[in-house]
Amino acid sequence: MAKRDYYEVLEVHRNASETEIKKAYRRLALKHHPDKNPGDKASEETFKELSEAYAVLSDGQKRATYDQFGHAGLEGGGGFSSGGFGGGGFEDIFGDIFGDIFGGGGGGRRSRGRRGDDLRYNLTISFEEAAFGLETKIQIPRHSECEACGGSGARKGTSPKSCPTCQGAGQVRYQQGFFSMTRPCPACSGAGKVIDDPCPECRGLGKTKGKKTLSLKIPAGVETGNRLKLSNEGEIGSQGGPPGDLYVVITVREHSIFQREGQDVICEVPISFVQATLGCELEVPTLEGKVRMKVPPGTQSGKVMKLAGKGIAVLQGYGRGDQLVVLRVETPTHLTPRQKELLNEFAREGGEDIHPMGKSFFDKVKELFG
Incomplete structure (x- = not known):
């Protein structure tokens, strides 16, 4: 054909x-x-x-x-x-x-060592630590090379022997119809070596469980979900393979008075009816301590005032966000009879002229509905 x-x-x-x-x-x-x-x-x-x-x-x-x-x-x-x-x-x-x-490849090549597994460490930090960064230490549970056998897996004074099945190649050749192919040696799992007398400390694994303390630098500006990668700080590899990596996953605790919006910090500050009406000077909390801020007369509830540069640092960048102070005017409650009398007198004295927003709103209602 x-x-x-x-x-x-x-x-x-x-x-x-x-x-x-x-x-x-x-x-x-x-x-x-x-x-x-x-x-x-x-x-x-x-x-x-x-x-x-x-x-x-x-x-x-x-x-x-x-x-x-x-x-x-x-x-x-x-x-x-x-x-x-x-x-x-x-x-x-x-x-x-x-x-x-x-897992093929000709030429009787030895199988390469296996890379160690990556590890994850969950780290919870405060709002302030996320804003300014910190240096800390963490302890990672992981395997390390067995000190008793130096990672060989064989009892001290002995050493692994070349696998008799694959002659140390880590692979065996087999016939599949017309083709000749290779696969990992089943006798040594591709290691190319066998251990007749395993190390009693690690039971032939070449590694033992332990903990390692690492110094960690958290940059300013991180937020929940950010990951920091520490190369080669994961599990050790096998058969001479490289170690894996460690990923530190950040969680930022909520703050009692601050909220984050991008690089800005939001802070709601309550003020009294009198303070909003006459104006005042407030002591406002920031991430770096208290600052004094002037509130103009006639301030309405919800007014936003900005404290420039008092926010959170830009992650791996330059500058900082702002702090946005949201003023919330509190309506007085649990009034005494005398206070109610004074407020009624205040209302009669001022009429609509002291409530410009309300007057404007109800004028529009009249235009719509008559």
Whole structure:
């Protein structure tokens, strides 16, 4: 049967880039891989055809020859055969495309050490600490290298031995139909070594549970949900792999009188009816202590006054927000008879002239409803 066009096999255009060809091969090869279709001869043949097409089109020189002369130009010149793909074996291509999925890769390469797990630490801080930052210490429960065996997992005075099953490679080769593939050695779990006499302290793990104290600098301006990353402060790796990272997740406690809105601080301050009417000088709390602020006569409830630069620092930036003071006029309650009498006299004396907002509102009501 005549061979199909290689571009047709990989479902790409003739001007497809190297990246497009690789992506197409990966997609189709995953679909037809023998491991996913055990016993399916059609899929095995399709996978063989895909690999043959990729071996040619991924090689610039072979692709140029194929584009000019077709299949005939490759006969006897390094095309696909049961013995390999030209200058490089099938395992080279297989390892490049599928190494991260099937743990494959030719050449008897040792498996790499496993990276340690990332850790999370929840840290709760005060409103003021979030505003100005702080330096503190935290204690992290995590594993550390076993001191008794130096992390080898073997009893002191002994050492791990090369795995007899994989000869220390960490991988074993097996046949899957037409193809030869590799997988982690089941005897040593890919470590390449076995321990005959485990360390009694860590039971052969090479690590023990413990705690580590870390100094931590929280920058000014953080808020709930922010994360700080401490590289290489997570769990230790295995088989010589690097440690993971530590993520410190911030929670800011609510404040009794302050609220945050971006970089601004909101503070509601109650004032009396007399203070709002006649004006006054108030002592207002801020994050850095009390300041005096003048309230003009005739102030209405809800009026916002700004204290510039009294807010929260910009995280990893410059400057600070403001403090916004919201004035709340309190209506007097539990009046004595004399106080009620004075207020009634006050109302009769002033009439509508002392309530400009109310007069304006009711004038508009009359316009609407008559």
